[in-house]
Amino acid sequence: MADMRLVVAGAGGRMGQALVRLIGATPGVVLAGAIERAGSPLIGQDAGRLAGLEPNGVLVTDDPLALLTGAEGIVDFTAPAATVELSALAAQMRIVHVVGTTGLSSEDMARLRAAGRHAVIVQSGNMSLGVNLLAAVVKRVARSLDAEFDIEILEMHHNRKVDAPSGTALLLGEAAAAGRGVDLAGHADRVRDGHTGARQKGHIGFATLRGGTVVGEHSVIFAGEGERIEFSHKAESRTIFANGALKAAMWGQGRKPGLYTMADVLGLADL
Numbered sequence: 001m002a003d004m005r006l007v008v009a010g011a012g013g014r015m016g017q018a019l020v021r022l023i024g025a026t027p028g029v030v031l032a033g034a035i036e037r038a039g040s041p042l043i044g045q046d047a048g049r050l051a052g053l054e055p056n057g058v059l060v061t062d063d064p065l066a067l068l069t070g071a072e073g074i075v076d077f078t079a080p081a082a083t084v085e086l087s088a089l090a091a092q093m094r095i096v097h098v099v100g101t102t103g104l105s106s107e108d109m110a111r112l113r114a115a116g117r118h119a120v121i122v123q124s125g126n127m128s129l130g131v132n133l134l135a136a137v138v139k140r141v142a143r144s145l146d147a148e149f150d151i152e153i154l155e156m157h158h159n160r161k162v163d164a165p166s167g168t169a170l171l172l173g174e175a176a177a178a179g180r181g182v183d184l185a186g187h188a189d190r191v192r193d194g195h196t197g198a199r200q201k202g203h204i205g206f207a208t209l210r211g212g213t214v215v216g217e218h219s220v221i222f223a224g225e226g227e228r229i230e231f232s233h234k235a236e237s238r239t240i241f242a243n244g245a246l247k248a249a250m251w252g253q254g255r256k257p258g259l260y261t262m263a264d265v266l267g268l269a270d271l
């Protein structure tokens with residue numbers, strides 16, 4: 001089978017550069033294009049050189065439509081508005097759209113679901129194997145512990161991150177809520193400030209730290225009477241996310257259109 005031709009959206013960003021490097025080193029995929037937003041100073045630059053490699057001849061453009069006609073997939077770690085637009089183009093082209101972008105609203109998710117009628121969309125707040133396994137463990141543990149155990153989710157990221165709580169923290173919160181059989185939206189304490197009153201039983205709390213160059217760290221804490229169970233994941237490199245994203249792209253090729261998650265890709269969905 002011919003190599004899967006992939007376009008990287010946000011190719012000049014932290015994740016975009018990691019993807020360009022990994023695509024160059026991964027059998028079965030080839031870099032078919034690189035996109036940045038209109039007006040970006042990166043337009044016209046060589047994507048390989050931007051990623052710290054030898055020039056690869058793929059020049060960054062702001063015209064996704066032209067690139068996607070010659071591609072089987074797009075890997076997208078950008079911003080919510082861009083991701084929603086790209087999902088509509090992926091639907092038009094009937095290709096695979098891997099969405100790593102976080103900070104998506106429920107309206108954005110509805111747009112991705114609609115695009116999934118025609119495209120294969122794989123969306124996850126964290127593409128790593130470790131975090132998706134952690135989510136499966138958290139769901140299972142939450143099923144066994146009642147609301148006497150308070151669930152708190154703590155995350156830390158680098159000082160350039162723009163959304164909070166992180167996509168991973170929310171994914172872990174969804175897993176905990178699913179294990180408990182409740183909906184996260186009605187049970188999440190995403191921010192605490194001032195005289196909040198005592199903790200509400202059954203709620204899932206989030207705490208956000210930002211600083212330095214931390215790639216991504218998450219802990220889920222089950223705090224009970226006289227004991228505490230903690231599960232953590234520490235990302236040491238962005239390659240783990242890029243690796244998951246490429247796995248998702250190849251998994252999606254030839255699959256029925258739909259909105260999928262990394263749990264589907266990794267065979268963890270029924271845990």
Ligand SMILES: NC(=O)C1=CN([C@@H]2O[C@H](COP(=O)(O)OP(=O)(O)OC[C@H]3O[C@@H](n4cnc5c(N)ncnc54)[C@H](OP(=O)(O)O)[C@@H]3O)[C@@H](O)[C@H]2O)C=CC1
Nearest residue numbers: 010013014015036037077078082100101102125126127241
């Ligand atoms: N799911 C996962 O496993 C992971 C998800 N992420 C998420 O991925 C996203 C990107 O993270 P990161 O790489 O660190 O961020 P960066 O800011 O480094 O990169 C984002 C890139 O996307 C570009 N961009 C913005 N709008 C558009 C557009 N309309 N078209 C094309 N490119 C665009 C930005 O350009 P400009 O700077 O000019 O705006 C920038 O180059 C975040 O939402 C982050 O949370 C990150 C790591 C793992």
Ligand SMILES: O=C(O)C1=N[C@H](C(=O)O)C[C@H](O)C1
Nearest residue numbers: 102125161166167168215216
């Ligand atoms: O912005 C980041 O850097 C990351 N974003 C994702 C998130 O919001 O959880 C995944 C990872 O933790 C890095």
